[in-house]
Amino acid sequence: xxxxxxTAAQEAGxxxxxxxxxxLEPSAFRDIVVLYESTLHxxxxxxxxxxxxxxxVAIGRNAHDLAGLCGQLGSGRATALARRIESACTDGxxxxxxxxxxxxxxxxxxxxxxxxxxxx
Amino acid sequence: MAKLARRLPDNVEGEFYVDHSCIDCxxxxxxxxxxxxxxxxxxxxxxxxxTREERIRAIKALIACPTASIGTTSKxxxxxxxxxxxDPVEDGVYHCxxxxxxxxxxxxxxxxxxxxxxxxxxxRFATQLIKRIEALxxxxxxxxxxxxxxxxxxxxxxxxxxxxIMHADDLGWNVRKVERPIEGTDPVQLDxxxxxxxxxxxxxxxxxxxxxxxxxxxxxHVSWERDADTIRASRSVCWYDWNELLRSMARLAEYRFExxxxxxxxPGHRPAAEMTRAIREWTAAEGVKAVLTRN
Numbered sequence: 412x413x414x415x416x417x418t419a420a421q422e423a424g425x426x427x428x429x430x431x432x433x434x435l436e437p438s439a440f441r442d443i444v445v446l447y448e449s450t451l452h453x454x455x456x457x458x459x460x461x462x463x464x465x466x467x468v469a470i471g472r473n474a475h476d477l478a479g480l481c482g483q484l485g486s487g488r489a490t491a492l493a494r495r496i497e498s499a500c501t502d503g504x505x506x507x508x509x510x511x512x513x514x515x516x517x518x519x520x521x522x523x524x525x526x527x528x529x530x531x
Numbered sequence: 532m533a534k535l536a537r538r539l540p541d542n543v544e545g546e547f548y549v550d551h552s553c554i555d556c557x558x559x560x561x562x563x564x565x566x567x568x569x570x571x572x573x574x575x576x577x578x579x580x581x582t583r584e585e586r587i588r589a590i591k592a593l594i595a596c597p598t599a600s601i602g603t604t605s606k607x608x609x610x611x612x613x614x615x616x617x618d619p620v621e622d623g624v625y626h627c628x629x630x631x632x633x634x635x636x637x638x639x640x641x642x643x644x645x646x647x648x649x650x651x652x653x654x655r656f657a658t659q660l661i662k663r664i665e666a667l668x669x670x671x672x673x674x675x676x677x678x679x680x681x682x683x684x685x686x687x688x689x690x691x692x693x694x695x696i697m698h699a700d701d702l703g704w705n706v707r708k709v710e711r712p713i714e715g716t717d718p719v720q721l722d723x724x725x726x727x728x729x730x731x732x733x734x735x736x737x738x739x740x741x742x743x744x745x746x747x748x749x750x751x752h753v754s755w756e757r758d759a760d761t762i763r764a765s766r767s768v769c770w771y772d773w774n775e776l777l778r779s780m781a782r783l784a785e786y787r788f789e790x791x792x793x794x795x796x797x798p799g800h801r802p803a804a805e806m807t808r809a810i811r812e813w814t815a816a817e818g819v820k821a822v823l824t825r826n
Contacts, residue, residue, distance in 0.1 A: 437767070455703075456704050459704040516704070525635075531765065
């Protein structure tokens with residue numbers, strides 16, 4: 412499974428925000444970036460809390476959202492990890508999903524750092 | 532690790548180069564300004580180091596680079612301890628180097644003092660750095676300026692058993708708990724030399740740390756604009772509230788300091804009166820802009 416994550420990281424997709432930067436007014440673009448930043452934090456918070464209370468359904472639902480968010484931002488590693496967590500939840504493997512959550516932390520931190528890079 | 536095959540074409544020919552993995556954090560440009568410059572949205576080598584000092588600075592930039600995007604065409608001879616981190620700034624204050632990608636290459640700092648060393652924000656947990664910090668007396672306290680620049684804080688906590696300080700409003704999934712959470716916006720005097728100044732704006736729980744009324748460890752609240760020779764704050768990466776940041780900045784003008792040691796960008800060093808004036812002028816100008824925008 413780790414190989415899938417590595418492959419996904421190497422094949423990170425396009426960041427869909429990049430074309431918007433030249434199309435939008437700076438203030439409008441900034442608003443979008445801020446929205447992504449706060450949504451990433453809220454989604455990670457929801458995943459972490461769901462993992463702490465063992466709520467597999469909530470982990471899976473939020474991992475699905477996170478995979479979408481990180482996919483839009485071209486973050487291959489975070490997207491692949493979120494998909495693995497979602498898949499584990501779908502298979503009813505709550506323990507496996509929760510065990511993967513800590514791996515998300517550095518991957519999402521890098522996604523947030525890339526978002527800051529885009530905003531600067 | 533930098534790859535010669537991915538060397539950016541704008542590098543000048545020679546030993547040092549930057550490859551395509553650069554994220555433009557700018558760390559190399561302030562650590563070794565004689566060697567690294569900006570081309571487009573990336574850093575490149577604009578001048579190969581020719582003196583011993585330039586070469587040492589270039590090696591420090593290589594070590595600090597959060598994405599290992601700086602390489603050399605041949606195996607590097609490390610020139611003694613001069614090129615290693617922590618790198619002295621002044622009066623027992625050090626730059627830790629080893630910037631972390633997860634914090635967009637933010638800098639972290641170390642205060643070495645008899646009362647116990649303080650690390651400001653977290654670098655990568657690198658073996659060479661750990662050994663040198665141990666030789667300097669370890670770490671008693673980690674001050675985390677805000678939630679973005681926390682990198683390997685847990686590993687440092689586990690290794691050194693140090694107390695972590697962070698604002699309660701910035702605790703969350705990436706830092707769930709610290710030994711000493713700070714509440715509210717009132718300043719906290721840790722001891723006669725160290726004061727915590729909550730500065731909401733960039734994030735709700737952003738804080739600065741003031742040491743000996745001389746060094747301001749600024750996190751992402753305020754940085755130093757080297758070309759314009761003044762301070763700045765970034766609205767484009769203000770995640771919480773710009774108007775709140777302006778109010779925080781106005782409060783910051785009440786403090787005395789000579790150094791701004793920011794998370795991102797070059798340190799700034801000016802007489803305290805000039806720092807105060809820079810903060811006041813910037814706050815007034817941005818305040819006018821904010822009012823005009825509202826109207």
